[in-house]
Amino acid sequence: MSATVEQVAQPDATPQPAVAQRARRRPARGTVLRWVILILAGIYFVGPLIAAFSFTVQDHVHGGISFSAYRQIFATPATGQIGFTTALVYSLELSAITIVITLALMLPTQLLLHLRVPRARGIVETLTLLPLVFPPVVLVVGVSDAFTWVGDNKGGLSSFVTYIRGGGHPLVLALLYVTLAMPFVFRTIDAGIRSIDARTLVEAARGLGAGWLTVLFRVLMPPLRTAIVNAAFLCFALVMGEYTISSILLYTKPFPVWLYQLPTTSGQVQAAVSVFSLLLVEVLLLMIGALNWRRGTQKRG
Amino acid sequence: MADTLSTTQQPRDEAVGSGGAGSNRPRRGLRRRIGASWLGLVPFFAYILVFFLVPIGFILYNAFLKKVTSASTVRDPVTQQFVHTTTTSFGGSNIAESLKGVYRTSLINTLQLSAVVAIVGAVFGILLAYAVVNSRSELLKQVVTSASAVTANFGGIPLAFLFIATVGNAGVVTTFLNDHIGFSLQSDLHFQLATITGISLVYMYFLVPLMVLVMTPALEGLKPQWAEAAENLGASRWHYWRFVAGPVLLPNFLGSVLLLFCSSFSAYATANALAGQSFPLVPTQIASVLSGNVLSGQENLGAALALDMIVVVLPLTVIYQLLQRRTSRWLS
Numbered sequence: 001m002s003a004t005v006e007q008v009a010q011p012d013a014t015p016q017p018a019v020a021q022r023a024r025r026r027p028a029r030g031t032v033l034r035w036v037i038l039i040l041a042g043i044y045f046v047g048p049l050i051a052a053f054s055f056t057v058q059d060h061v062h063g064g065i066s067f068s069a070y071r072q073i074f075a076t077p078a079t080g081q082i083g084f085t086t087a088l089v090y091s092l093e094l095s096a097i098t099i100v101i102t103l104a105l106m107l108p109t110q111l112l113l114h115l116r117v118p119r120a121r122g123i124v125e126t127l128t129l130l131p132l133v134f135p136p137v138v139l140v141v142g143v144s145d146a147f148t149w150v151g152d153n154k155g156g157l158s159s160f161v162t163y164i165r166g167g168g169h170p171l172v173l174a175l176l177y178v179t180l181a182m183p184f185v186f187r188t189i190d191a192g193i194r195s196i197d198a199r200t201l202v203e204a205a206r207g208l209g210a211g212w213l214t215v216l217f218r219v220l221m222p223p224l225r226t227a228i229v230n231a232a233f234l235c236f237a238l239v240m241g242e243y244t245i246s247s248i249l250l251y252t253k254p255f256p257v258w259l260y261q262l263p264t265t266s267g268q269v270q271a272a273v274s275v276f277s278l279l280l281v282e283v284l285l286l287m288i289g290a291l292n293w294r295r296g297t298q299k300r301g
Numbered sequence: 302m303a304d305t306l307s308t309t310q311q312p313r314d315e316a317v318g319s320g321g322a323g324s325n326r327p328r329r330g331l332r333r334r335i336g337a338s339w340l341g342l343v344p345f346f347a348y349i350l351v352f353f354l355v356p357i358g359f360i361l362y363n364a365f366l367k368k369v370t371s372a373s374t375v376r377d378p379v380t381q382q383f384v385h386t387t388t389t390s391f392g393g394s395n396i397a398e399s400l401k402g403v404y405r406t407s408l409i410n411t412l413q414l415s416a417v418v419a420i421v422g423a424v425f426g427i428l429l430a431y432a433v434v435n436s437r438s439e440l441l442k443q444v445v446t447s448a449s450a451v452t453a454n455f456g457g458i459p460l461a462f463l464f465i466a467t468v469g470n471a472g473v474v475t476t477f478l479n480d481h482i483g484f485s486l487q488s489d490l491h492f493q494l495a496t497i498t499g500i501s502l503v504y505m506y507f508l509v510p511l512m513v514l515v516m517t518p519a520l521e522g523l524k525p526q527w528a529e530a531a532e533n534l535g536a537s538r539w540h541y542w543r544f545v546a547g548p549v550l551l552p553n554f555l556g557s558v559l560l561l562f563c564s565s566f567s568a569y570a571t572a573n574a575l576a577g578q579s580f581p582l583v584p585t586q587i588a589s590v591l592s593g594n595v596l597s598g599q600e601n602l603g604a605a606l607a608l609d610m611i612v613v614v615l616p617l618t619v620i621y622q623l624l625q626r627r628t629s630r631w632l633s
Contacts, residue, residue: 142356
């Protein structure tokens with residue numbers, strides 16, 4: 001136990017020496033085995049992407065290659081159907097709302113934990129981990145039961161529930177996604193705050209006469225930028241892929257639900273949208289990874 | 302409220318040991334200010350209460366609440382309609398129902414599937430992580446780490462369609478093998494996506510990257526000095542893995558197996574798109590119950606099934622946390 005405490009208390013003692021060690025490392029052994037593993041992994045992870053792509057461009061009628069499946073993605077939907085852009089924009093809006101609520105809730109809370117009430121850390125961290133124990137498919141049962149109960153009892157709560165379930169922007173999805181994202185967001189922001197000396201920064205800024213808002217936005221936010229971007233991206237990835245809660249609560253507009261309900265005969269359009277959406281998320285994440293990597297190397301050099 | 306919390310949390314904080322706060326305990330004069338700071342945590346606690354603890358509370362309550370709606374022969378004197386009387390009783394009947402018939406099958410299926418994919422995924426994951434960590438190419442490391450982060454989160458519907466297009470009944474690989482080699486995945490290998498083999502194959506796609514993500518830091522934490530020290534003392538490669546690296550990695554590895562188990566145990570979207578009701582799993586049964594596919598009076602079966610899942614996942618998560626804590630003694 002004492003070892004744990006010591007390590008937790010000195011968060012930034014470890015990361016840097018790894019670079020120096022790596023340079024001194026002897027030539028790696030088991031090279032053949034490594035390449036076999038890497039090639040097999042490559043086939044398994046890239047193969048389905050290539051296969052699915054070639055599936056989407058097969059022309060069953062004339063033979064050869066056709067991109068009609070991709071054209072159909074953006075085609076005007078039949079009346080009564082939701083189009084690709086509608087579903088995508090809907091999910092983007094949901095993720096924007098989720099990110100804003102998450103950051104507004106977690107950043108002040110976690111800064112407070114580090115600066116003022118470190119003894120509350122244990123309970124807050126435990127609470128943020130709860131969504132790992134109660135997965136979405138469990139949480140949605142409780143939410144649905146709660147809705148039924150509120151509906152039966154018609155208290156003052158029912159107008160609140162009607163509002164957050166409202167047709168135009170079902171806030172309830174975003175509100176639930178915030179809790180789903182918490183385990184990951186907590187750790188990301190926590191690592192960010194640990195890597196800067198928040199207490200000293202705040203004391204220095206306060207000593208120089210900065211107000212609390214200045215401290216928050218102009219002193220603490222800039223060094224936490226990477227952590228904030230990472231946390232936001234975690235929320236984004238979660239919302240863009242979330243199917244369980246939205247489908248069980250019968251929301252048809254979020255992107256994955258829309259994708260599942262696509263009326264097709266051959267499945268080509270569904271595969272096309274899947275490939276397209278994966279590439280979209282992959283490119284975004286690689287961009288963020290590259291951003292972090294560059295910042296990391298700059299710090300080292 | 303704030304004061305009681307701060308006093309009850311005192312022992313816990315020492316156990317967690319955040320920022321060495323245990324040593325400089327607040328002096329009496331600071332007490333009021335600390336109390337005010339606790340108020341700043343109210344939004345967080347309120348949020349968790351309303352959007353998490355209340356729904357979970359409903360599950361625990363409803364799982365034991367049996368509703369019996371009886372259509373009686375008595376007519377309402379005013380409206381002349383039959384009076385439905387709903388009586389409620391507490392007991393384990395929902396739970397008992399959730400462990401019978403198709404629900405029992407689904408629980409066994411889910412446990413089997415999760416055990417298989419957790420173990421196989423963990424083995425492949427640690428091999429891949431090892432191959433990547435020991436590579437000298439920074440680019441490869443960066444690409445694999447980023448790609449793992451994407452694919453670990455890439456469950457759900459698109460993943461299912463990707464595999465349907467590849468090895469589904471009309472998939473590219475399926476038709477290619479059939480047309481050119483005369484080999485049928487379906488009849489020669491008995492491979493179907495809507496079986497435990499098929500679903501396992503697809504689940505690996507996000508579980509192996511998850512394993513890579515959690516094992517890479519642990520493997521990087523193995524200090525080269527340990528290997529050198531072992532070698533200087535005459536240890537063989539096998540001795541090094543058996544007596545040095547193995548024991549150091551074991552808690553982390555076992556913890557990761559539990560993590561994979563839990564994440565496949567609770568996955569819903571991919572299974573639903575691949576198999577629907579043809580391969581019953583607890584999550585898909587829950588969805589089916591919630592969409593109304595139950596007999597009258599069994600509305601709370603969903604809560605009972607959810608409770609079954611909690612009973613499986615909760616102890617595993619606690620063990621996982623304990624293993625992680627043990628891991629941090631050597632690796633960080």
